[in-house]
Amino acid sequence: MTDPSQVNARVNTGSLPARVPDTSGAAQTARAASEQARETTTRLTTGSRVDVQVKAVQQSGDLEVRLRTQGEGTQRGQWSQTMRVGVTDSLRPALLDALRTLAAGQGRGGMLSAEVVSLTPRVMLRLMHSDGEGAPGTKAWFNAQLRNHLPGARQLSTTFADWTRGLREAGVDRGAPSPLAHQRELTQLVKQVLERLASPRELTDPARLAESLRNSGIWLEALLARAGSQQGLSLDADLKAQLLRLAGKVRLQQGPDLPAAGADRLAHLSASLSREVDGMLKQLVTLQLQNAENGPDQQRWTVELPFQTSAGLLTLDADIQREAEQEADQGEHWSMQIRLDLPVLGPLLIRLGLRDNRLHASLVAEQGASAALLRERLPELRAQLEGRDIEIASLHAREGRTERKPPARAPLLREQA
Structure with missing residues (x-):
């Protein structure tokens, strides 16, 4: 920020007006404030x-x-x-x-x-x-933040699917020109976000899966903190960072030099896109709140990871947890629940547990035919896992319910007026 004393010095150079106002008192006050700020920083x-x-x-x-x-x-x-x-x-x-x-x-x-x-x-x-009530980090604070973000949250996969369909109908994939330069810029930004979504190939490769999870958006602030001390750390692929950049671009698209019809069309597009981006950001913040609420001693993460397939856009919905109390002479204990809704098999719940370096796996399908098909393919799955040097403790498939139970928490609406 500019030092007020320097501003005053520049004003007093060159020719002076016939009558010079007495600014010495104001300049002294400004200099005193600047010196006080420097002294505070020095202390x-x-x-x-x-x-x-x-x-x-x-x-x-x-x-x-x-x-x-x-x-x-x-x-x-x-x-x-x-x-x-x-x-x-x-x-x-x-x-x-x-x-x-x-x-x-x-x-x-x-x-x-x-x-x-x-x-x-x-x-x-x-x-x-x-530790005061409502202070950041307290239970009351988490509940207040959830009341603020959860009602407006939008599922990532649903919104991305709407964007993909909208681009296809507008002919963007075929290179059809947009009538407005501003609209064309917004459309290109949306397309870039969609193109950076993960693919099935990335999600089945351990290293690339880890990278996709890291760029899911829920660790953006932690990555930003590391970026100051870690050279070359790029955040371009982080989903939340992309949405924040897109939100900033939408706010700047005012189109003051457009004809009335074009300005109205752009304003409608910007308002709709702004609501959708804001809803997805609230969804990511809600996931971050759920993860942060667990505290440092309970390592648990909830991730929503959209990915592109030939059949359309799907979502990998994962809960990952590291058990806190573990014996020193034992390996780490991890558990994971993955939810998928696949075109052929329908809704699936995959439960994975790693204890003493041995894997426990359970596959649950809502459709009976899908459960039967999974049971038939279990020997092939076991062979693939063992081929990756994974020791199998248990592996089975069954029919059952797959939805996640909502966490118990304070009501989103306050009853008092």
């Missing part, structure tokens, strides 16, 4: 605690904040000028979206606490979660 030390007023949240994950050092008891330093800081990966991913809301309606009660973890090459903070 920061690694490990010190600061109060934080969030002014803005950048797309990169950086925060524009004002800082105030915390002293003994009730003593506090002076507020700094607005400065840009980074946050560490201890920040829960969904918290950044809550901080955007906090920055938009910053009030006296919106102050956060943080610890300074680094001063060079820039200030890095680790946000501290207070």
Whole structure:
């Protein structure tokens, strides 16, 4: 940000008007504020605690904040000028979206606490979660965030399928020109998002599957925190990052120089696309909230991963959990539930458990014929798994229900007025 004293110095160069207003007092005040801000930054030390007023949240994950050092008891330093800081990966991913809301309606009660973890090459903070009711990280905070995001959330696969169908009907795949340059740019951005979705080949290759999961959008903020210290880390393929970029482009497409009919058509397209992108972002934030709510001692992740097939767009819906209590002399204990709705087999639930380096696998199909077909192919599946040096403890298939039970939580609607 520009130092007010430097602005004043530039104004006073060159020819002066006949009557020069007395700005010495204002200049002194500005210089004092600037010096005070620099002094506040200088007083920061690694490990010190600061109060934080969030002014803005950048797309990169950086925060524009004002800082105030915390002293003994009730003593506090002076507020700094607005400065840009980074946050560490201890920040829960969904918290950044809550901080955007906090920055938009910053009030006296919106102050956060943080610890300074680094001063060079820039200030890095680790946000501290207070224990007050409704503070970030508390149960009340999670429930409030879910009430805010869940009602407007849109399933990723459903929206992407609508986009694919819309592009096909508009003739984009055949290279038909769009009547408006602005509309053509939005259409191209949508097409790029769809082209970056995973394929079945990627999901059946262990290394590429791991990459697809990493780019699912639910770890964006953690990846952003690593990007500051890890050279060459690209976030272009991250789904949430792509949707945030698309949302930014949609907001910029105002079309002021278009004819009335073209402007109306673009405004309708932008409004519809904005609602859809916002709904998918809320879906990703909801997944992040569910993952963050478990806490650091309970490692559990819920992932929604759309992928393209020759039969259309499908979704891999996965719950991954690492059991917390494990004996030191035993291997890691992992469990995973994967839900798929395939064109031939219909809804499937695949339960996988890894205990003592041995795999327990159960395949559940809602259709009886699909369950029978899976049972017939179990020997072939066992041979393929053993060919990858996986020791099978159990493997079976049956008919049953596949839907996920909704987690128990506070009601989304408050009964009081």
